[in-house]
Amino acid sequence: MDFYQTDLSQLHDDLVNKKISATELTRETLDHIKGNDDQVKAFLTLDEEGAMKQAQAVDEAGISADQLLAGIPLAVKDNILTKGLRTTAASKMLENFTPVYDATVVEKLKQAGYVNVGKTNLDEFAMGSSTENSAFFTTHNPWDLTRVPGGSSGGSAAAVAAGDVLGALGTDTGGSIRMPASFNGIVGMKPTYGRVSRWGIIAFGSSFDQVGWLTRSVKDNAYLTALIAGNDEHDTTSSLKEVPDWAAQLNDSTSIKGLKIAVPKEYYDGLRADVKAVIKAALDHLESLGATVDEVSLPHTHDGVPAYYILASSEASSNLQRYDGIRYGYRAPEAKNLEEVYVKSRSQGFGDEVKRRIMLGTFSLSAGFYDAYFNKAAKVRRLISDDFTKVFKDYDLIVGATGASTAFKIGAEIDDPKTMYMNDVLTVPVNMAGLPAMSLPAGFSAEDGMPVGLQLIGKPFDEQTIYNTGYVFEQTTDFHQKTPQLGGQN
Incomplete structure (x- = not known):
């Protein structure tokens, strides 16, 4: 089975x-993963036995024409709970944790008949932009094995880019779906905050986190997102809005004529010249398809990263209090009293980046600094949201680069947190405002040959306009058809 040459439909x-059975398809998928994952290292856990049992059950029950996902092998990011299957969040703290229930998104996929082949690598507790912060190993970019796949959903993105699966679940707190999609030359969608339930997601920043898909095509992404979206009684932040059939509107008659696109001038700041050239060519192409493209301003764009890291780290500090060495998770074996259980378990169980964010968040929430940092960052968040609202009064989409550069070399930025954080400057404002956004392949760098992503940002709950635009762009270009040569020169 060559996932590069097919799609979900x-x-x-x-x-x-019956050209192929679910059992045969799953067996071929697992064999493909085992054949190349020693190079890519996308998977933390490969559930061979469980996947074959799921596939066999699908074959025994039979697949009807309306069961689009039945028997389809997919992958799940390892911070999403899977009942009976180890879920680590790529942390020593949860190295041996096996959940007793499924996340809502996983439960919905099970009801649809999917086959989960395994859990993908990530930055520990989804804190990072390169997947180098995993407690276990670094995932490699299939386009160039010496480069990072992005983060935190780097394992999911690499699995899709390597042709292991058609789609993989990720989570996006500040760009953790879109940046890996850009670095790996695939499609990554962050839905509107509240569109998809967060129940059963190991929390990083609860007011930012959102589940979404990394896929090879826009239409597959639309199909899969609709399957996991919708209100959930377990998640009070999930929306009551009806979930449209986004994929049904993607066909030969889909058009973007008359679409009004805004391009913030701030989104060009800091762009590497080769990336800027690709983005400008993509915008010219959208204009040739009938869209109007105007330059606008989002004046608080560059305030997003510092405000985000204060707010998200504060939420992380609160969310990670539960990992105390008492109830579950890693417990320091040499601890002799209660204080040592807390201190040593957390010191040994968490990695450096997680500790850094816990400390930053705890500091920002402390009595003497709350007003100076957390409260001020919350006000900046509102200003960023207001900037988007003003632009969307006159425009349908905001478009720009997903990242300022292509995938960087493994080890190049891991010791420089500030530089690593600034990679998210074009993605975090979307999470600050809770908007939907998608990255899709826009071309390749003339400098290093690596993929460049185009980011489409929509109005709240207007995923349809994003999918329509992405689909038309995809159908009139061939960037999404390019595939990496593992271990070779791309």
Whole structure:
């Protein structure tokens, strides 16, 4: 099975028409992963036995024409709970943790008949931009094995880019789906905050986190996002809004004529010249398809990163209090009293980046500094949201680069947290405002040959306009058809 040469709809037809069985498909998928994952290192856990049992059950029950996901092998980021299957958040703290229930998104996928082949690597507790912060190993970019896949959903992105699966679940707190999508030349969608339930997601920043998909195509992304979206009684922040059938509107008649696109001038600041050239060519192409493109201003764009890291780290500090060495998770074996259980378990169980954010968040929430830092950052968040609201009064989409550069070399930035944080300057404002946004392949760098992502930002709950635009762009270019040569020169 070559996932580069098919899509969700075609694979479904093959299963329904018995050109291939779910068992055969899953076996081939697992064999493919085992054949190349020693190079890519996308998976923390490969659930071979469980996947084959799921596939066999699907074959025994039969697949009807309306069961689009039945028998389709997919992957799940390892900070999303899977009942009976180890879930680590790529942390020593949860190295041996096995959940007793499924996240809502996983439960919905099970009901649809999917096959989970395994759990993908990430930055520990989703804190990072390169997947180098995993407690276990670094995932490699399939386009160039010496480069990072982005983060924190780097394992999911690499699995899709390497042709292991058609889609993989990720989470996006400040760009953790979109940046890996950009670095790996695939599609990554962060839905509107509240569109998808967060129940069963190991929390990083609760007011920022959102679950979404990394896929090879826009239409597959639209299909899969609709399956996991919707209100959930377990998550009071999940929206009551009806979930449209986004994929149904993506066809030969889909058009972006008359679409009004805003390009913030701030989104060009700091862009590497080769990335800027790709983005300008993509914008010219959208204009040639009938869209109007105007330059606008989002004046608080560059305030997003410092405000985000104060707010998200504060929420992380609160969320990670539960890992205390008492109830579950890692417990320091040499601890002799209660204080040592707390201190040694957390010191040994958490990695450096997680500790850094816990300390930053705890400091920002402390009595003497709350007003100076947390409260001020919250006000900046409102200003960023207001900037978007003003632009969306006159425009349908905001478009720009997903990242200021292409994927960087492994080890190049890991010792410089400030530089690493600034990689998210174009993605974090979207999470600050709770907006939907997608990265899709826009071309390749003339400097290093690596993929460049185009970011489409929409109005709240207007994923349809994003999908429509992405689909038309995809159908009139061939960037998404390019594939990496593992271990070779791309």
